[in-house]
Amino acid sequence: MTQPPDSAPTGAPVPTAVTPEDLSRSLRAVRHRIAEAARRAGRDPQAIRLLPVSKTVPEERLRTAFAAGITQMGENKVQEGLRKSRGLADLGIHWALIGHLQTNKARDAASFADEFQALDSLRLAQALQRRLEAAGRTLEVYVQVNSSGEASKSGLEPQELPAFLEALADYPALRVQGLMTLAARTDDCERVRACFRLMRELREAALAEGTVGPGLLSMGMSGDLELAIEEGSDCVRVGQAIFGARATPDSHGRPEQGPPA
Numbered sequence: 001m002t003q004p005p006d007s008a009p010t011g012a013p014v015p016t017a018v019t020p021e022d023l024s025r026s027l028r029a030v031r032h033r034i035a036e037a038a039r040r041a042g043r044d045p046q047a048i049r050l051l052p053v054s055k056t057v058p059e060e061r062l063r064t065a066f067a068a069g070i071t072q073m074g075e076n077k078v079q080e081g082l083r084k085s086r087g088l089a090d091l092g093i094h095w096a097l098i099g100h101l102q103t104n105k106a107r108d109a110a111s112f113a114d115e116f117q118a119l120d121s122l123r124l125a126q127a128l129q130r131r132l133e134a135a136g137r138t139l140e141v142y143v144q145v146n147s148s149g150e151a152s153k154s155g156l157e158p159q160e161l162p163a164f165l166e167a168l169a170d171y172p173a174l175r176v177q178g179l180m181t182l183a184a185r186t187d188d189c190e191r192v193r194a195c196f197r198l199m200r201e202l203r204e205a206a207l208a209e210g211t212v213g214p215g216l217l218s219m220g221m222s223g224d225l226e227l228a229i230e231e232g233s234d235c236v237r238v239g240q241a242i243f244g245a246r247a248t249p250d251s252h253g254r255p256e257q258g259p260p261a
Contacts, residue, residue: 037226097115183195
């Protein structure tokens with residue numbers, strides 16, 4: 001995929017932001033990219049949410065990030081998110097779970113997450129509903145769709161989405177906000193755009209049926225956020241462009257590569 005002008009070229013080291021000043025500069029650069037993409041698409045930049053992805057980032061650096069103005073953070077793994085939410089409880093951070101969740105981790109998710117962006121099975125919906133009812137709280141959720149057809153990705157098949165959204169009406173503790181996807185892992189921009197366009201079409205159909213709440217779209221990461229915004233994203237999940245490169249493997253056990261979060 002063509003790199004935006006202010007990002008590091010493929011294969012080049014990405015500096016790690018460690019001070020409030022570093023993080024403020026990174027945030028400004030990302031917000032500038034969001035604003036430029038929004039203007040090209042005739043959209044209001046203020047209507048596009050930036051969700052910083054804090055997976056693998058140490059708690060000490062997240063305190064620095066909070067001092068730089070980052071008040072919401074996205075975590076892929078529930079155990080890491082739970083640990084960080086406890087260690088940083090004094091900051092009042094808004095926590096989003098954005099990775100695949102096993103049903104046996106539903107209790108942990110229900111105990112701290114403010115939103116969950118990877119709902120993809122009724123079995124998981126049932127587990128979350130039960131745990132949320134016990135905790136006396138609700139959870140904002142996005143339904144994950146596998147828009148690329150890649151076997152490595154979680155999410156519903158597009159044709160499964162309408163029935164799934166209808167079924168979620170039976171789980172009132174889950175407040176459906178919209179849809180989430182990971183685009184194809186490719187340098188082919190048109191293939192990436194096709195994933196995002198499919199999501200927009202699915203969203204419009206679900207809005208017509210009244211099954212997707214406000215119908216927000218969470219799509220786009222560090223390497224493809226411009227394409228996502230141009231195709232209608234309301235929330236971009238950005239990690240490396242804010243915090244720097246990660247040395248750890250991604251959720252599929254592979255070193256992270258474009259498009260990274």
